[in-house]
Amino acid sequence: MSVYSIKDLEHLSGIKAHTIRIWEQRYDLFSPQRTATNIRYYNSDDLKLILNIAMLKNHGYKISKIVAMPYDILREEVKTIGLENQTYEDLITGLTVSMIDLDENGFSIILDQCIELLGFEEAMMKVVYPFMKKIGILWMTNSINPAQEHFISHLVRQKLIAATDKIEINTDGLLYLLFLPEGELHELGLLFANFLLRSRGNRTIFFGQTVPLNALEEVYHKLNPDYILTALTTAPESSEVQKYVNSLGKKFKDCSILITGSKVIGQDIEIPQNGQILNQFEDLVSHTEISILKA
The missing domain is CATH 1.10.1240.10 (Methionine synthase domain)
Structure with missing residues (x-):
C-alpha cells in the first residue's frame, strides 16, 4: 500500500x-x-x-x-x-x-x-x-x-x-531529431514535443529512449537536420551533465540544439552557442513560431 x-x-x-x-x-x-x-x-x-x-x-x-x-x-x-x-x-x-x-x-x-x-x-x-x-x-x-x-x-x-499519428507529415517542413540520452527512460515530454512540432508543420524523427551519441551522430551526418531536441531528466549523472552538453555542441555544431529537463533547467550549465534551453512547452511553441518566420 x-x-x-x-x-x-x-x-x-x-x-x-x-x-x-x-x-x-x-x-x-x-x-x-x-x-x-x-x-x-x-x-x-x-x-x-x-x-x-x-x-x-x-x-x-x-x-x-x-x-x-x-x-x-x-x-x-x-x-x-x-x-x-x-x-x-x-x-x-x-x-x-x-x-x-x-x-x-x-x-x-x-x-x-x-x-x-x-x-x-x-x-x-x-x-x-x-x-x-x-x-x-x-x-x-x-x-x-x-x-x-x-x-x-x-x-x-x-x-x-x-x-501524433493523425497528423499528416509535411515533407517540406524543418527537420527535428528527437532523442533521449543513454539511460534516460522518461519519454512522455519528448512525445508531446513531437506532437507539438508535427502539428505546426515540421518534420520529426523520433528516436526515443536511451540513444548513444555515436549512433545519433551517424544519423545526423546522413540527414542534416535543422534542429536536435533532447531532454535530460534522470540521465546523465549530475557530474556528467556539463560534459554531455559540451559534446552535443561539438558533435552537432552545424544545427541548433534544444535542451530541456530538470538536469539543465535552473542549473549552472553553460550552453553552447548553437544551443538553447527550453524551460517549458510554451518555449517550444514560441521557438517553432520564430523558426517558421525565419525559414
Whole structure:
C-alpha cells in the first residue's frame, strides 16, 4: 500500500499542512499512523478524502458542511461538480484519484473529457502535464508505488502516439531529431514535443529512449537536420551533465540544439552557442513560431 506524508497531502490537494492538522484535531478527519520516529503518515483513503474536500472547498463549500456529510454523499457532490463545472484543478484531482485506485476506465474517461473540453494540446498543457509533474515528485520521493506511475505513463503515452499519428507529415517542413540520452527512460515530454512540432508543420524523427551519441551522430551526418531536441531528466549523472552538453555542441555544431529537463533547467550549465534551453512547452511553441518566420 502507498503511504503519504502530510507534505504529500499538501502538495496534491493544495491545502496547507497546518490546516490539515487543525482539521484532524477539530473534526477527527483522519487517524494517521505513525512511524517509529513518531512521524505521521497517511494511506490512499486519506489522500482521496482530502482531494475530495479540496474540490468542494474550491467550489465554495464550508468545511463544517463538508465534514458533516456521509462519505457517499460527499462523493456524489464531487461527481456533480465534476460533471457541471470542471476546472483544471478538478480534472487534475479526478486523474489523481483514478491513479490511486489504478482505475484505467475512470482515468480514460476523465482524460477523454479533458481532450473534448479543451482540445488535445491544451488538455496536455493545462491538465495532464501539471498532473504528471505532481505525480513525478511523489514518485521520486517513493511516496507512490512505481506501478502507479507506470500505469499512468502507459495510458498517456497511448494518447500521445494516437494523436501524433493523425497528423499528416509535411515533407517540406524543418527537420527535428528527437532523442533521449543513454539511460534516460522518461519519454512522455519528448512525445508531446513531437506532437507539438508535427502539428505546426515540421518534420520529426523520433528516436526515443536511451540513444548513444555515436549512433545519433551517424544519423545526423546522413540527414542534416535543422534542429536536435533532447531532454535530460534522470540521465546523465549530475557530474556528467556539463560534459554531455559540451559534446552535443561539438558533435552537432552545424544545427541548433534544444535542451530541456530538470538536469539543465535552473542549473549552472553553460550552453553552447548553437544551443538553447527550453524551460517549458510554451518555449517550444514560441521557438517553432520564430523558426517558421525565419525559414
